[in-house]
Amino acid sequence: MASFIRRQVILTLFSAALVLCTAMAQLSPAFYASTCPSLPRIVRSTMAQAVNREPRMAASILRLFFHDCFVNGCDASILLDDTATFTGEKNAFPNGNSARGYEVRSSTPSNPTSKLLAKRPCTCADILALAARDGVALLGGPKWRVQLGRRDATTASQSDANSNLPGPSSSLANLISSFAAKGLSARDMTALSGAHTIGQARCTTFRSHIYSDVDVDPGFAALRQQNCPSAGGDDNLVPLDLQTPNRFDNEYYQNLVAKKGLLHSDQELFNNGTQDSLVRLYSVNARAFARDFAAAMVKMGAISPLTGTNGEIRLNCRKVN
Ligand code: HEM
Known part of the structure; x- marks a missing residue:
C-alpha cells in the first residue's frame, strides 16, 4: 500500500513537472525582443509612477497576478469586466471589494493604436506578469526574468475563482493542497x-x-x-x-x-x-x-498559459475583442 501511494505521489509530481516544463518551453523572456522591445521599459515606468504615488499598488498588482494565475492559468481573465451578458471574476468572493489595481493595468498601453506597440500589441496577461515583478523590485524585493508569450483568455470563471483561491481561514x-493542485x-x-x-x-x-x-x-x-x-x-x-x-x-x-x-x-x-x-x-x-x-x-507565472494561437491579444484588457 505504502509503495502504491509513493508511486502515485511520484507520478503526480512527475506529471505536474511535465505540465510546468511544457508551459515554460512555450514561454520565453525574449518573446517581444523583435516585435516590442520597449515593453518592459513601458511597464516599469508605469509601475514606478503608480508605486511612487501609492506604494500599496505594488502589493495590489502582485495579488492580482496571483488571483489571475490560480484561476485557469495566467490569462488575464481577472481583468474582464462583468456585463449584462458576461460574468467575470472581479466579483468572485475573494476579489469583490478586495482585489484592486485594475486601473494601473488599463493605463499601460496595450492596444494597436499605441505608437510604441504598433507593430504587435502585447497581451494583458504578459503585462500583468511584468508589472507584478516590477512592483516587487520597486519595494526592494528580488528581480527575476519574466517568461513571456502568454495570450489572453476570452472567458472567465467566477465559480472557479470562488473555489480555487485559498481563503484566510485555510489550514x-x-x-x-490548493498550491499542489x-x-x-x-x-x-x-x-x-x-x-x-x-x-x-x-x-x-x-x-x-x-x-x-x-x-x-x-x-x-x-x-x-x-x-x-x-x-x-x-x-x-x-x-x-x-x-x-x-x-x-x-x-x-x-x-x-x-x-x-x-x-x-x-x-x-x-x-x-x-x-x-x-x-x-x-x-x-x-x-x-x-x-x-x-x-x-x-513557476506560478507558468500555470496553464494560453500560447500560440489560443486565446487572443485583447485590445482592451477589460473586455474580449
Ligand atoms: C497562501 C494562501 C493565501 C491566502 C489565504 C491569502 C489571503 C489574502 C487575504 C485574505 C488578503 C487580504 C484581502 C483583503 O483584505 O481584501 C491578502 C492580501 C494580499 N495577498 Fe494574499 N493570500 C495568499 C497567498 C498570496 C500569494 C501567493 C500572493 C502573491 C504571490 C499574495 C499576495 C497578497 C498581497 C500582496 C496582498 C495585499 C494586497 C493589497 O494590499 O492590495 N497572497 N491575501
Whole structure:
C-alpha cells in the first residue's frame, strides 16, 4: 500500500513537472525582443509612477497576478469586466471589494493604436506578469526574468475563482493542497506567502484570528483589535506586515516566528507544522527567501498559459475583442 501511494505521489509530481516544463518551453523572456522591445521599459515606468504615488499598488498588482494565475492559468481573465451578458471574476468572493489595481493595468498601453506597440500589441496577461515583478523590485524585493508569450483568455470563471483561491481561514493542509493542485510545492507556497510582507488586509479577513485563535501573541492581538472591533468595521485596513508594509523584506517570517502573523492562514505556516523550519530559515536568511520567492513566481507565472494561437491579444484588457 505504502509503495502504491509513493508511486502515485511520484507520478503526480512527475506529471505536474511535465505540465510546468511544457508551459515554460512555450514561454520565453525574449518573446517581444523583435516585435516590442520597449515593453518592459513601458511597464516599469508605469509601475514606478503608480508605486511612487501609492506604494500599496505594488502589493495590489502582485495579488492580482496571483488571483489571475490560480484561476485557469495566467490569462488575464481577472481583468474582464462583468456585463449584462458576461460574468467575470472581479466579483468572485475573494476579489469583490478586495482585489484592486485594475486601473494601473488599463493605463499601460496595450492596444494597436499605441505608437510604441504598433507593430504587435502585447497581451494583458504578459503585462500583468511584468508589472507584478516590477512592483516587487520597486519595494526592494528580488528581480527575476519574466517568461513571456502568454495570450489572453476570452472567458472567465467566477465559480472557479470562488473555489480555487485559498481563503484566510485555510489550514496548512488546505494551503498545501490548493498550491499542489497548481503544480506548486509546499516550499513554493511558503515562499509565495511571503508576498504578505507588503500590502494590507481588511478586518473581516483576520477578525477571527485575533479574537479566537490561540497561536497569537496577546500584545499583537490587542494592538490589531484597536483597528478591528469584534463587530463592525469590516473594511478597516491594517498592514499584513507589522513594521515594514511598504518594503519587500523577510520581516513577514520574523512576525510568524513571533506569533504575529495577521491572517490565520499566515500563522498556519508556523504552528508546529511541516513548514516551521522553512519559516525559521527565511526569518534569518533574507537571501534564501528572495531566491525562493523569485523562483516560485516564475513557476506560478507558468500555470496553464494560453500560447500560440489560443486565446487572443485583447485590445482592451477589460473586455474580449
Ligand atoms: C497562501 C494562501 C493565501 C491566502 C489565504 C491569502 C489571503 C489574502 C487575504 C485574505 C488578503 C487580504 C484581502 C483583503 O483584505 O481584501 C491578502 C492580501 C494580499 N495577498 Fe494574499 N493570500 C495568499 C497567498 C498570496 C500569494 C501567493 C500572493 C502573491 C504571490 C499574495 C499576495 C497578497 C498581497 C500582496 C496582498 C495585499 C494586497 C493589497 O494590499 O492590495 N497572497 N491575501
